[in-house]
Amino acid sequence: MVPFEGIIAGPFLGASAAFIGVVVGRFSKPEFFFVENFFGIAEPAGAFAAGLLFTKRWKIVAAIYLLLLGVFFLHPLARLIPMWTLWDIYVAFFAIFPAAVVVRRTSQDSTDIRSLFFSLALVTFVSVELDVLIRVFMLTVLGLYQAYPIPTDLLPEIFIAGALTTPLEAAYAVVACTLVGVPLMISLEKSGLLRLMNSDKRRKRTI
Numbered sequence: 001m002v003p004f005e006g007i008i009a010g011p012f013l014g015a016s017a018a019f020i021g022v023v024v025g026r027f028s029k030p031e032f033f034f035v036e037n038f039f040g041i042a043e044p045a046g047a048f049a050a051g052l053l054f055t056k057r058w059k060i061v062a063a064i065y066l067l068l069l070g071v072f073f074l075h076p077l078a079r080l081i082p083m084w085t086l087w088d089i090y091v092a093f094f095a096i097f098p099a100a101v102v103v104r105r106t107s108q109d110s111t112d113i114r115s116l117f118f119s120l121a122l123v124t125f126v127s128v129e130l131d132v133l134i135r136v137f138m139l140t141v142l143g144l145y146q147a148y149p150i151p152t153d154l155l156p157e158i159f160i161a162g163a164l165t166t167p168l169e170a171a172y173a174v175v176a177c178t179l180v181g182v183p184l185m186i187s188l189e190k191s192g193l194l195r196l197m198n199s200d201k202r203r204k205r206t207i
Helices: 002-009 011-028 034-054 058-074 083-108 113-140 152-191 193-206
Strands: none
Touching: 002 011, 002 034, 002 113, 002 152, 011 034, 034 058, 034 083, 034 113, 058 083, 058 113, 083 113, 083 152, 113 152
């Protein structure tokens, strides 16, 4: 749901909807390790990124990626963690640029199913991986690994395992969002709701 919230409602309303979902969902039924509930803050960030990409503000998303990665690389824990384990995040960063191209093409011709398919796939991938990057940032830079607690010498093993499982989860999200999202976006476009929301976003930016 996170990419759809940003794509349909825009970056700010989409992030707000995701945040409400986090608060209601995670705190009404907390995780066994209570600290894991705080990682839910990454979900609104993912919706925010999806909304920015679909409103052609991809430079902000790229800046967020660069900022978080830069701070992470400067952190002392980065020396312990194999850098290759973040390979999916690196791929997502470079996927921002083709995402910007196909989103622009989709906005020019909303009936282009192929462009819509690739737009949803790339935007979903970038937003889901930003969710992952923020969780990495919180775990290491913000020191939430200490709240479990996780020994620092165990962090490399955790990241190596994540390098194999996290991309599979991202792939699942991309497949699910494209299969559901293409007919959903077409239905919203035909009903006029999507045009109404987009015109409202443009009006707010103008104001």
